Amino acid sequence: MRNSRNGLMAIIFMLVLSLGTAPGAWAQDSQLQRFQNLEGTIDIAGGTAHIPVMKDAAEQIMKANPKIRLTVAGGGSGVGVQKVGEGLVNIGNTGRALTPAEVAKYGLKTFPFAVDGVAVAVNPKNPVGALTSQQVRDIFAGKIKNWQEVGGTSAPIHLFTRDEASGTRETFWKKLLKKGPIDAKANIVASNGAMKMALAQDPQAIGYLGIGFVDQKVKGIKLDGAEPTQENAKNGSYPVTRLLYMNTKGEPQPLVKAFIDYIKGPEGAKIIQKHGFIPTSK
Amino acid sequence: MLIQGQASSPRTAETVLQAHWRHLDRRQSGIKGLLLGATILSCGSVLAILGFLSYFALPIFSEGHLAEILSWEWRPFQGKFGILPMAVGSLSLAVTAMGVAYPLGLGICGFAHGLGPRCLKGPLMGLINFMTSIPTVIYGFVSVIFLVPLVRGAFPESTGYSWLTAALTLSLMILPTIVLLVHAQLQQVDARVRLASAALGFSPAQTLLWVMRPLAFRGLWAAAVLGFSRALGDTIIALMVAGNAPQVPNSLLDSIRTLTSHIALVVATDSTSQAYQSIFASGLILFGVSIAVNLTLRRLQSRAALPATGRHD
Numbered sequence: 001m002r003n004s005r006n007g008l009m010a011i012i013f014m015l016v017l018s019l020g021t022a023p024g025a026w027a028q029d030s031q032l033q034r035f036q037n038l039e040g041t042i043d044i045a046g047g048t049a050h051i052p053v054m055k056d057a058a059e060q061i062m063k064a065n066p067k068i069r070l071t072v073a074g075g076g077s078g079v080g081v082q083k084v085g086e087g088l089v090n091i092g093n094t095g096r097a098l099t100p101a102e103v104a105k106y107g108l109k110t111f112p113f114a115v116d117g118v119a120v121a122v123n124p125k126n127p128v129g130a131l132t133s134q135q136v137r138d139i140f141a142g143k144i145k146n147w148q149e150v151g152g153t154s155a156p157i158h159l160f161t162r163d164e165a166s167g168t169r170e171t172f173w174k175k176l177l178k179k180g181p182i183d184a185k186a187n188i189v190a191s192n193g194a195m196k197m198a199l200a201q202d203p204q205a206i207g208y209l210g211i212g213f214v215d216q217k218v219k220g221i222k223l224d225g226a227e228p229t230q231e232n233a234k235n236g237s238y239p240v241t242r243l244l245y246m247n248t249k250g251e252p253q254p255l256v257k258a259f260i261d262y263i264k265g266p267e268g269a270k271i272i273q274k275h276g277f278i279p280t281s282k
Numbered sequence: 283m284l285i286q287g288q289a290s291s292p293r294t295a296e297t298v299l300q301a302h303w304r305h306l307d308r309r310q311s312g313i314k315g316l317l318l319g320a321t322i323l324s325c326g327s328v329l330a331i332l333g334f335l336s337y338f339a340l341p342i343f344s345e346g347h348l349a350e351i352l353s354w355e356w357r358p359f360q361g362k363f364g365i366l367p368m369a370v371g372s373l374s375l376a377v378t379a380m381g382v383a384y385p386l387g388l389g390i391c392g393f394a395h396g397l398g399p400r401c402l403k404g405p406l407m408g409l410i411n412f413m414t415s416i417p418t419v420i421y422g423f424v425s426v427i428f429l430v431p432l433v434r435g436a437f438p439e440s441t442g443y444s445w446l447t448a449a450l451t452l453s454l455m456i457l458p459t460i461v462l463l464v465h466a467q468l469q470q471v472d473a474r475v476r477l478a479s480a481a482l483g484f485s486p487a488q489t490l491l492w493v494m495r496p497l498a499f500r501g502l503w504a505a506a507v508l509g510f511s512r513a514l515g516d517t518i519i520a521l522m523v524a525g526n527a528p529q530v531p532n533s534l535l536d537s538i539r540t541l542t543s544h545i546a547l548v549v550a551t552d553s554t555s556q557a558y559q560s561i562f563a564s565g566l567i568l569f570g571v572s573i574a575v576n577l578t579l580r581r582l583q584s585r586a587a588l589p590a591t592g593r594h595d
Contacts, residue, residue, distance in 0.1 A: 101555075185527050188547065198441075
């Protein structure tokens with residue numbers, strides 16, 4: 001009896017305490033304060049690399065102000081442009097810069113917020129751990145066909161590349177292949193996740209994916225001596241990098257503007273870093 | 283029963299009957315209207331799809347890109363937008379998947395209708411029914427995990443993502459469609475004819491081959507049309523396991539891209555590009571092939587129907 005009453009008292013005490021502190025904590029957080037007098041919905045779609053960052057930020061904002069609703073969907077960079085251009089979403093994400101045609105057609109405004117690196121990767125069982133840019137170019141062009149030619153065991157190389165709409169592919173193709181050819185026989189997978197799965201399964205495979213996706217299941221290849229890590233991408237010693245963008249149709253509305261400022265601010269930078277990217281503000 | 287029961291009331295049997303018929307009439311016309319509405323809606327949607335496809339494909343014709351799109355090389359970054367390899371890919375995949383699934387489906391139906399032990403019929407059909415409820419993406423996913431490494435292990439030069447892998451997975455996906463259609467048709471003729479043919483001394487195999495098969499020919503055609511259309515229209519299995527390389531395959535172990543996966547892969551590109559236009563051409567080709575297959579088989583069916591009905595009616 002006494003125990004349960006004590007317990008009840010404790011709960012009430014905690015409730016009172018939380019009531020007292022929550023608004024205070026909220027008011028102190030200057031980053032979330034910008035949403036204080038705003039309400040409405042922000043719909044976000046497009047690039048898949050962006051999703052973890054967007055979701056995390058959305059959660060923080062909705063927790064701080066329940067009057068604001070955020071939805072986050074994928075689809076890829078191309079879908080992001082189309083949806084925001086047609087006015088179906090407020091923010092369309094892309095993992096590549098907009099083309100002049102896209103800007104002209106829809107009147108888009110673009111906001112880069114993070115740097116992402118693209119790593120060449122193989123199966124962890126593959127003894128090859130380092131390649132030169134030229135070797136990578138020859139492998140993807142189909143000139144080098146066997147792992148033996150680059151210091152591995154004698155086995156045919158299995159090429160994996162990404163679809164035409166992929167921002168990752170575009171970065172890899174422009175920055176590393178220097179717009180060189182990719183063998184038409186190369187398998188094409190439709191997402192970073194599918195690429196990771198293909199590489200993790202096949203000891204003869206080679207492909208490329210966002211640095212954030214590299215873990216013990218796939219091995220990032222040292223490129224011209226540079227380890228594919230976010231640190232190296234940040235300090236410039238690893239060259240295959242890209243920017244992640246948010247795009248709006250014309251000038252953003254106050255609520256959308258607040259969201260973009262939040263992502264580009266110090267709180268957003270923390271979220272961006274937490275998910276393995278480098279904030280542009282740093 | 284109903285009429286007898288009500289005839290004992292003061293009203294005459296005739297008025298009761300008339301009321302009953304009026305009621306039936308009303309109900310029937312209601313049902314007719316509903317069905318007509320459903321028919322118009324579904325035909326209308328198909329026509330609308332064709333209309334939209336044609337409208338969006340129009341720039342290809344008006345801007346004179348047709349020859350470029352109907353060519354053999356897909357290299358969008360070098361200005362080559364040929365989708366014919368994908369058309370070949372779609373057809374090869376659908377035909378091979380049917381080549382595996384159709385005989386297999388007929389075999390399963392034969393097994394369930396007299397060739398196999400009776401006690402296995404229930405579980406077998408239960409399993410087939412269950413297969414229809416598995417989402418296609420599950421077939422694809424399981425195939426990526428089990429079949430792809432298996433094919434790669436057997437043929438080291440192949441990545442495992444190949445025409446062969448996709449054809450096998452796809453055949454499993456369309457198998458229930460084929461089996462259930464043929465099975466339904468066999469079931470319809472089953473009861474009447476089985477006894478008679480057994481009484482005439484036919485073995486189960488003879489019954490199936492010479493009595494049931496001709497009677498169930500409609501189901502056989504329908505299964506072929508629907509199975510092929512499903513194989514042709516599938517996207518996710520081809521996308522997940524066929525490898526998607528835009529090339530005309532030289533062997534079953536080559537990576538291929540179907541028109542459907544092509545649409546899925548390209549739909550997310552810059553919508554102002556010529557690559558984007560090619561997906562509407564792909565859609566039109568798929569639509570055209572699908573209609574052509576339907577019409578051809580329908581024609582074959584009606585031709586086959588003539589002697590068959592002559593014999594059996």
